Amino acid sequence: MRDVSEKQAADDKVAVVIVAAGRGARAGQANGPKQYQQIGGGAVIARTLDAFLTHPKIGPVVVAIHADDGALFRRAAGANADRVVAVTGGTSRQESVRLGLLALRSNAPGRVLIHDAARPFVDAELIDRTIAAIGERQGALPALPVADTLKRETAEGMIGETVSRAGLHAAQTPQGFPFWPILAAHEKAHHLGKADFTDDAAIAEWAHIPVKIVPGSPDNVKLTWARDIAMADQRLSSAPRFPDIRTGNGYDVHAFVPGDHVTLCGVAIPHDRKLSGHSDADVGLHALTDALLATCGAGDIGTHFPPSDPQWKGAASRIFVEHAVKLVRARGGRIANADITLICEAPRVGPHREAMTEALSAMLRISRDRISIKATTNEKLGFVGREEGIAAIATASVVFPGDVPE
Structure with missing residues (x-):
C-alpha cells in the first residue's frame, strides 16, 4: 500500500475513496467480480472512476481493491489506473474504507467522499450536492425516500406488521465527510472490534458525527445481482451514444x-x-x-x-x-x-x-x-x-x- 503523494493532495479539492475489494458473489462469479464485469462495452469500475476523475472538484482518488485483483484492475481502468492510488482492501467493506482513508492520511484532504465501485451511474449533480453539504463536523448522505410499503416478517414467514415509511430513506453513495472525523471514527471502531457497520453514515452516527441527508438519484443504483448487471448493460447498449x-x-x-x-x-x-x-x-x-x-x-x-x-x-x-x-x-x-x-x-x-x-x-x-x-x-x-x-x-x-x- 502506498500513500497519496503531496502533489496530489496539494490543493483543496475533495478526495475520494472507492471501495472495490468485494467478491460480489450475488452477481455471479462466471465473469469475475461484479465491479469488473462489462456494461455498455466497458467495466463497471471504469465508468465509476470516470465519473469522479472528470469532476472538477475532485482531487486524489484512492481505490481499495482485492489483493488478487491488481492486474484485473489495471486492465479494467485502462489509462485511469495511473491517475489513482490503488491499495489492498480488507475482508469487509468497513475495513477497506479504513485502509483507503489511511492512504490519504499523510497529505490529508479537508473532505472525502466514500463510494461503492458498483454504483457506476453516479452523476456530477449528485457529487456536487453531496460535497456542498459537508461541513467541518458534518457528513452528507445522498438518499431517496422509501416509496414501497414496508412489512415486518415473523419467524414463521408471515406478515407481522406494516412498518410506517414516514421519514425512512434508502441510503446511497458517495457519502461525504470531513476527513479527520471520519478517519477517527473508523479507527475507533477498528480498535474496539466493531465491524458490523453497513455504511459510513452508520459509523458517523455511532461516533456522534451529524449527517445531513441530501437528495439521491434514482439512476444511482447499486449493481448487486446478475440481473442488475444485465439491465445496466442493456441500458447503456441501447442508449444513443x-x-x-x-x-x-x-x-x-x-x-x-x-x-x-x-x-x-x-x-x-x-x-x-x-x-x-x-x-x-x-x-x-x-x-x-x-x-x-x-x-x-x-x-x-x-x-x-x-x-x-x-x-x-x-x-x-x-x-x-x-x-x-x-x-x-x-x-x-x-x-x-x-x-x-x-x-x-x-x-x-x-x-x-x-x-x-x-x-x-x-x-x-x-x-x-x-x-x-x-x-x-x-x-x-x-x-x-x-x-x-x-x-x-x-x-x-x-x-x-x-x-x-x-
Whole structure:
C-alpha cells in the first residue's frame, strides 16, 4: 500500500475513496467480480472512476481493491489506473474504507467522499450536492425516500406488521465527510472490534458525527445481482451514444517592451521590440496550453506554471505545451486539431507560418494538416491597433476514450 503523494493532495479539492475489494458473489462469479464485469462495452469500475476523475472538484482518488485483483484492475481502468492510488482492501467493506482513508492520511484532504465501485451511474449533480453539504463536523448522505410499503416478517414467514415509511430513506453513495472525523471514527471502531457497520453514515452516527441527508438519484443504483448487471448493460447498449470529443479554448495577451525579437508559436521572429512576460512570453503557445488543459478540466497555465515561481523565468513556452499534451495523453486523449489566431499589427506572421506549423507538429505529435495558424490585424483599433502588444486565441479538439450518452 502506498500513500497519496503531496502533489496530489496539494490543493483543496475533495478526495475520494472507492471501495472495490468485494467478491460480489450475488452477481455471479462466471465473469469475475461484479465491479469488473462489462456494461455498455466497458467495466463497471471504469465508468465509476470516470465519473469522479472528470469532476472538477475532485482531487486524489484512492481505490481499495482485492489483493488478487491488481492486474484485473489495471486492465479494467485502462489509462485511469495511473491517475489513482490503488491499495489492498480488507475482508469487509468497513475495513477497506479504513485502509483507503489511511492512504490519504499523510497529505490529508479537508473532505472525502466514500463510494461503492458498483454504483457506476453516479452523476456530477449528485457529487456536487453531496460535497456542498459537508461541513467541518458534518457528513452528507445522498438518499431517496422509501416509496414501497414496508412489512415486518415473523419467524414463521408471515406478515407481522406494516412498518410506517414516514421519514425512512434508502441510503446511497458517495457519502461525504470531513476527513479527520471520519478517519477517527473508523479507527475507533477498528480498535474496539466493531465491524458490523453497513455504511459510513452508520459509523458517523455511532461516533456522534451529524449527517445531513441530501437528495439521491434514482439512476444511482447499486449493481448487486446478475440481473442488475444485465439491465445496466442493456441500458447503456441501447442508449444513443456519441464520441467523447472535447473542445477547449484559450486566450492570452502580452505587451511590447524594448527588444530585438518576438517568439510566436515556438519561432523567434526578428522585430524592433519583444513581448513582456515571465517566460519567453510566447502568446500563441500560452493560449494553446490553456486550450489543451481545458479539454480535460486540468485548470489553466497559471495553475501549473505560476509566474511567481522563479524556475519559469525566461523558460521556453514549448515546455508548457508539452506538459499539457502529457496530461491529455495520460487521460487517453488524442489531439485531433489545434487552431491558433495571432492578433497583431506587426510583425508579419505569414513568412514564418511553415516554421510555426513544424514546431507545433513536434510539440503536439500530430500531423501538420491538423494544425492551423492564422494571423489578423485589429484594424488599428485598441491596444493591438496601437501596437502596444499581441493577443492570441487558440482552440484545441481532443478525442477521449469511450463515448457519452445522448
